[in-house]
Amino acid sequence: MKFWFITGSQFLYGEETLRQAESGSREVVRYLSGQLPFELEYKDTVKTEGGARELIKNANYDDDCAGIVVWCHTFSPSKMWIAALSSLQKPYLHLHTQINKAIPNKAIDMDYMNLHQSAHGDREHGFIAGRLGVAREIVAGYYKDESVVKSIENWQRAAIGAAFSRSLKVARFGDNMREVAVTEGDKVEAQLKLGWQVNTYGVGGLVEEINAVADSEVQAKMAEYRGLYIFNTDDIKTVEYQAREEIAIKKILDQEGCKAFTNSFEDLYGMKQLPGLASQDLMRQGYGYGGEGDWKVSALTAIAKAVSGEPSSFMEDYTYDYDAGLILGSHMLEVCPTIAADKPRIEVHPLGIGGKEPPARLSFSGKAGKATCTCLIDMGAHFRLICADAECVEPINSYPNLPVARTMWRPEPDLNTGAAAWIRAGGAHHTVLSYGVSADIWRIFARIMGVEFVHINKTTDLYRLEKELELGDLLWTLKR
Numbered sequence: 001m002k003f004w005f006i007t008g009s010q011f012l013y014g015e016e017t018l019r020q021a022e023s024g025s026r027e028v029v030r031y032l033s034g035q036l037p038f039e040l041e042y043k044d045t046v047k048t049e050g051g052a053r054e055l056i057k058n059a060n061y062d063d064d065c066a067g068i069v070v071w072c073h074t075f076s077p078s079k080m081w082i083a084a085l086s087s088l089q090k091p092y093l094h095l096h097t098q099i100n101k102a103i104p105n106k107a108i109d110m111d112y113m114n115l116h117q118s119a120h121g122d123r124e125h126g127f128i129a130g131r132l133g134v135a136r137e138i139v140a141g142y143y144k145d146e147s148v149v150k151s152i153e154n155w156q157r158a159a160i161g162a163a164f165s166r167s168l169k170v171a172r173f174g175d176n177m178r179e180v181a182v183t184e185g186d187k188v189e190a191q192l193k194l195g196w197q198v199n200t201y202g203v204g205g206l207v208e209e210i211n212a213v214a215d216s217e218v219q220a221k222m223a224e225y226r227g228l229y230i231f232n233t234d235d236i237k238t239v240e241y242q243a244r245e246e247i248a249i250k251k252i253l254d255q256e257g258c259k260a261f262t263n264s265f266e267d268l269y270g271m272k273q274l275p276g277l278a279s280q281d282l283m284r285q286g287y288g289y290g291g292e293g294d295w296k297v298s299a300l301t302a303i304a305k306a307v308s309g310e311p312s313s314f315m316e317d318y319t320y321d322y323d324a325g326l327i328l329g330s331h332m333l334e335v336c337p338t339i340a341a342d343k344p345r346i347e348v349h350p351l352g353i354g355g356k357e358p359p360a361r362l363s364f365s366g367k368a369g370k371a372t373c374t375c376l377i378d379m380g381a382h383f384r385l386i387c388a389d390a391e392c393v394e395p396i397n398s399y400p401n402l403p404v405a406r407t408m409w410r411p412e413p414d415l416n417t418g419a420a421a422w423i424r425a426g427g428a429h430h431t432v433l434s435y436g437v438s439a440d441i442w443r444i445f446a447r448i449m450g451v452e453f454v455h456i457n458k459t460t461d462l463y464r465l466e467k468e469l470e471l472g473d474l475l476w477t478l479k480r
């Protein structure tokens with residue numbers, strides 16, 4: 001997908017100024033294209049109401065257009081943008097910049113002023129977007145500044161996430177875990193707001209698919225496992241069954257066009273093992289996953305993987321080390337091996353719940369680095385995306401009897417405040433842990449999709465957060 005760059009102007013200044021506005025725009029686009037992860041293409045300079053309307057209509061209909069960037073190099077009277085911006089359906093970035101970093105002492109005259117007047121041209125443009133209430137990201141500053149480029153990149157990634165989200169299909173193998181509240185939610189509202197098509201597929205059909213997998217397919221998958229992982233087990237038959245499950249799940253997902261899935265240990269009728277290694281290896285390939293039927297976190301995990309090539313995983317806050325101020329995150333089995341600091345080991349251990357055979361799983365330690373933990377909860381009147389900044393560390397002990405993948409992090413601003421803030425906001429126990437999707441990207445994504453965003457970070461104050469949430473509840477209820 002690519003992004004359209006649109007320049008705002010008018011006929012008032014004559015052909016020469018318009019020509020220079022276009023060449024200046026092309027220069028900005030050329031520079032930014034060399035810095036950004038996704039293509040930016042100069043489309044046109046808007047001079048009339050009809051021109052603006054036509055361009056935005058085309059952007060809406062072009063499946064390859066992931067969003068528009070608008071910059072008013074000169075003054076572009078904003079009444080001519082009303083119809084265009086009112087109809088806009090794509091993510092929108094208002095870039096407020098200038099071709100020159102400094103004002104040239106001798107070269108400045110009224111011609112120069114007419115050409116380089118984004119300082120007020122962009123204010124006129126910003127007013128109409130504000131008046132119309134159009135969701136937009138605003139990036140201000142010299143276009144070659146690193147922070148400006150980074151902000152545009154974050155918006156691009158969020159916009160790519162939005163496009164992915166709007167066509168995302170999630171397959172549910174079995175329902176949510178009995179009695180659990182936070183994994184529930186309004187699937188119609190999720191499709192309306194986020195585009196997610198969340199549908200159920202019978203476990204019986206999956207079992208038929210598992211049993212139909214050819215031995216040759218299993219052996220090919222086993223060879224792949226040998227290349228990727230350390231076999232820390234002699235129980236090859238058990239590992240082969242996971243290979244069989246992975247192949248069957250992937251077949252159904254690909255056939256249905258699903259990029260995310262869920263299952264539940266309470267709903268495995270006819271399956272010998274809870275998919276462990278199978279789900280982990282599918283996450284490695286970019287599929288979203290949610291345990292206990294958690295389709296919201298499954299979708300978020302898939303989005304995180306589409307937004308950034310950096311590691312992301314389904315995660316669960318499990319237990320605390322108060323001495324170290326750390327959370328140990330893990331799951332029954334299903335942690336994505338992309339976050340591993342060491343080479344993952346395939347192991348077979350009994351599972352205390354579910355009443356199935358001991359499943360094969362990948363065990364490893366998560367790597368150090370800055371990350372975010374994010375969840376989506378259904379507040380009834382609206383969805384709330386909660387994102388917490390985290391400092392991941394290498395696990396401080398070897399925990400030799402822990403039979404699952406594990407990772408540790410220090411939540412911002414500290415364990416006690418971070419945990420209290422998360423609980424205050426109603427945050428889920430399931431999250432997507434991502435090293436590449438920053439809070440800024442999640443924030444922009446939330447704005448594009450029209451869901452509430454709550455950020456827990458190093459400046460979080462519990463009292464202020466409580467007030468923010470109260471106002472948020474009011475605001476989002478009114479919006480509805």
Ligand code: MN
Nearest residue numbers: 291292316430
């Ligand atoms: Mn869980």
